Amino acid sequence: MWPTNTSALSSNKENSKQEESLVTLGMTSAISAAPPKEIDLIKTTELEGTLSAFNIFETEQELNHRMLILGKLYSLVRQWIKDLSIKCNMPENVAENVGGKVYTFGSYRLGVHSKGADIDALCVAPKHVLRSEFFCSFYHLLKEQREVTELRAVEEAFVPVIKMNFDGIEIDMLFARLLQKEIPDSMDLRDDNLLKNLDQKCVRSLNGCRVTDEILRLVPNVDTFRLTLRAIKLWAKKHGIYSNVLGYLGGVSWAMLVARTCQLYPNAAAATLVYKFFLIFSKWQWPQPVLLKQPVNVSLGFATWDPRINVTDRYHLMPIITPAYPQQNSTFNVSQSTKSIIVEEFKLGLQITDEIMTGKATWDKLFEPSPFFMKYKHFIVLIITSANPKEHLEWTGLVESKLRFLIVTLERKEVITLAHINPENYVMPETQRDPKNQCSMWFIGLVFKKTEGLNVDLTNDIQQFTEIVNKHAVNIDMYKSTMKLEARHVKRKQLTQYLPPGVIKRERKSSMNAATRNGTTVETSKKRRTSECGGGGMESGGEKIPTKKGRISPSCNLNSSSFDDSSNTTNEDSCNSFDTSSTSPPTMMKGLVKLTQSTSTSTTVYT
Numbered sequence: 001m002w003p004t005n006t007s008a009l010s011s012n013k014e015n016s017k018q019e020e021s022l023v024t025l026g027m028t029s030a031i032s033a034a035p036p037k038e039i040d041l042i043k044t045t046e047l048e049g050t051l052s053a054f055n056i057f058e059t060e061q062e063l064n065h066r067m068l069i070l071g072k073l074y075s076l077v078r079q080w081i082k083d084l085s086i087k088c089n090m091p092e093n094v095a096e097n098v099g100g101k102v103y104t105f106g107s108y109r110l111g112v113h114s115k116g117a118d119i120d121a122l123c124v125a126p127k128h129v130l131r132s133e134f135f136c137s138f139y140h141l142l143k144e145q146r147e148v149t150e151l152r153a154v155e156e157a158f159v160p161v162i163k164m165n166f167d168g169i170e171i172d173m174l175f176a177r178l179l180q181k182e183i184p185d186s187m188d189l190r191d192d193n194l195l196k197n198l199d200q201k202c203v204r205s206l207n208g209c210r211v212t213d214e215i216l217r218l219v220p221n222v223d224t225f226r227l228t229l230r231a232i233k234l235w236a237k238k239h240g241i242y243s244n245v246l247g248y249l250g251g252v253s254w255a256m257l258v259a260r261t262c263q264l265y266p267n268a269a270a271a272t273l274v275y276k277f278f279l280i281f282s283k284w285q286w287p288q289p290v291l292l293k294q295p296v297n298v299s300l301g302f303a304t305w306d307p308r309i310n311v312t313d314r315y316h317l318m319p320i321i322t323p324a325y326p327q328q329n330s331t332f333n334v335s336q337s338t339k340s341i342i343v344e345e346f347k348l349g350l351q352i353t354d355e356i357m358t359g360k361a362t363w364d365k366l367f368e369p370s371p372f373f374m375k376y377k378h379f380i381v382l383i384i385t386s387a388n389p390k391e392h393l394e395w396t397g398l399v400e401s402k403l404r405f406l407i408v409t410l411e412r413k414e415v416i417t418l419a420h421i422n423p424e425n426y427v428m429p430e431t432q433r434d435p436k437n438q439c440s441m442w443f444i445g446l447v448f449k450k451t452e453g454l455n456v457d458l459t460n461d462i463q464q465f466t467e468i469v470n471k472h473a474v475n476i477d478m479y480k481s482t483m484k485l486e487a488r489h490v491k492r493k494q495l496t497q498y499l500p501p502g503v504i505k506r507e508r509k510s511s512m513n514a515a516t517r518n519g520t521t522v523e524t525s526k527k528r529r530t531s532e533c534g535g536g537g538m539e540s541g542g543e544k545i546p547t548k549k550g551r552i553s554p555s556c557n558l559n560s561s562s563f564d565d566s567s568n569t570t571n572e573d574s575c576n577s578f579d580t581s582s583t584s585p586p587t588m589m590k591g592l593v594k595l596t597q598s599t600s601t602s603t604t605v606y607t
Ligand SMILES: Nc1ncnc2c1ncn2[C@@H]1O[C@H](COP(=O)(O)OP(=O)(O)OP(=O)(O)O)[C@@H](O)[C@H]1O
Pocket: 105, 106, 107, 108, 112, 113, 114, 117, 118, 120, 172, 207, 208, 209, 211, 212, 244, 250, 251, 252, 322, 328, 329, 330, 331, 332
C-alpha cells in the first residue's frame, strides 16, 4: 500500500547491525550512513556555541523549577482523583490506589524546549473520572492555587485544554479518561488497544504524547536530533514561519521534518543535518507527504489521514504526517501563501547553510531575522483593542485563531498574488492610541497582480472576517463591547507610525546583508547542490505517494505549483522610502494606492 524503497541498504551484505536496524526507521533507506568528518564536528561545536549565545538553553535551576512544578501538578491530580473517587462512594483505601498520571509531551518532552516555552501536559484518569469534572472540579482546584495565574479553560476546542501560568511557566493541560479502573504508574500510552472505545476528544488528547514518544523512537540518535531541531526551531522563529495556528509550521511539524532528515543521514553530525534539512526540503515535491514510518492499519475506526480515502486530504498542501495511530496531517492550516513563504525560506536557508559549510559565513547568519516590512509595499494592519490585559489575552488568542481564514480569503482574490501574515504581534505605540486601552497589531504584507488600473476592494472581506470573529466570541461567551478589531490599509512609507524605530533599522541592515549575499554566493550553492543531489533520489523527490496535479490523489504524479513574487516584493523602494519624520496618523494616499475607509473595519485599495 504505502510504497517504500529500502532495498539499497538492506541488499548490502556489509551493512553493520546498526545500519540494518536503521532501514526500518523510515519510509526509505538512508541516503548516507557516513560518519561525520572532523570539519563536521567543528561546525557542530560552532553551532552549539551560536545557539548558546541566543540564550535558548535553560539553566540547571530553571530545569529544576519545571520539575518542581510538574511534581506539584502531579500531586494535585492525584489528590483530585482521590477526592472524586471518595465522592463516588469508593472506599478510601481503594480510592488511594486508583492512581492517575501526568504525562508530558511537545517540546519539553522532546528535550528541545527553549527558555519561556510552555509545558504540554496530559492528565490521564481512570474511567470513573469524567471530562466534565476535569473542566469543573479540577479547574476550581487549580484556581485555588496561589501559584496559578491566567487560568482559562478552552473546553470546546478541537483538543480541549486548560491553560495556565504555574509559577512563571505556561502550561497547556489536556485530559484523557481511559476505560480502566486504575491508572498504574507504569502505564505505557503507546499501546494502540488503549484507544478502543474511547471518545474522540480523549483520543486526540492522547495523540500528543503518543506522537512525541514515537518521534523519539524513530530517530537514530536522539542527542543529534535535539541539537538539529533546536537550530531549526530558532531559525524558523527568526524567519517568521513558526506558527501552526497562522498556517506556518508548529513545533511538532518542525520536529518531524528534522526527524526525517535524521533518518536519511543516520550518522551525520548536527551541523551536517541542518544543511541536509534545507537541501531536502527546498526540493521536496509537495504535496508528497513526509512520513516517518509506514502508517499502520489499526482497525479501531478512528479517522486517519489518507488521501486515497478522504477527498479533503487531497487538498492538503504540505502534508507532514504524525507517526502514531490515528495518523494526522500536522499542517492542515497551511495555505498557498504560507506554503510559498516557507518554501522560499527553505531555499534561502540552503543558500546560507551552504555558505556556512564552505566557511564563507558563520552560524549567526542563519539566525538573522528575515526582513518582512522591506519586502512589501502594501500592508493590512489589523488592530486589536480591548480594555485590560486579561481581556486582551483572550481577544488576541481568538482573533489569531481565525486569522488564517482571512489570509485564505485574500489569497483567493484574483488580484492578490500573496498575503503574507507576520506571526509577530506588535504593541501599538502609545502616541497612536488611547493609553488606557490595550492595543496590538498584526501586519499582512500584500502583493498585487501587476495589472494597469486595478481596483481592489477588500471592504466585504474584512467585514466578513470581523463578523466571523465577533460571532465566535459571542458564541463562547467571551465577547465584551470593549473588544475591537479594525483593519487599515497602510503603505510601507507609513509604517513608522506603527512600528518602533528599531524594527525598521534592523530590517534595513538585514536587507543590505541579503543584497550582498545574493551578489556573491548563488553560484557556489548551485554547484554544491547539483553535485550532492545526484540523480534524483530522495532529495529531489519525497515519499512515493502517488499524486495528481494540484492535489493529492490515488492515480498520477504532481508538480507543486510555485509562487513567483519577485516582481513586486523585492527592494524596489529604497531603504530611504520609510518616512521616519512623520508622526501623523495615516491619511488618504495619492498615487499608486489609495485607501478609503467607510467603517473602522473596511479597507478599499485601488492600484
Ligand atoms: N497541528 C498539530 N497536529 C498534531 N499535533 C499537534 C499540532 N499542534 C500541536 N500538536 C501537539 O501538541 C504538542 C504541543 O504543541 P505546542 O504548540 O506546544 O508545540 P511544541 O512542539 O511543544 O513546541 P513549542 O516549543 O513551540 O511549545 C505538539 O508537540 C503535538 O504533539
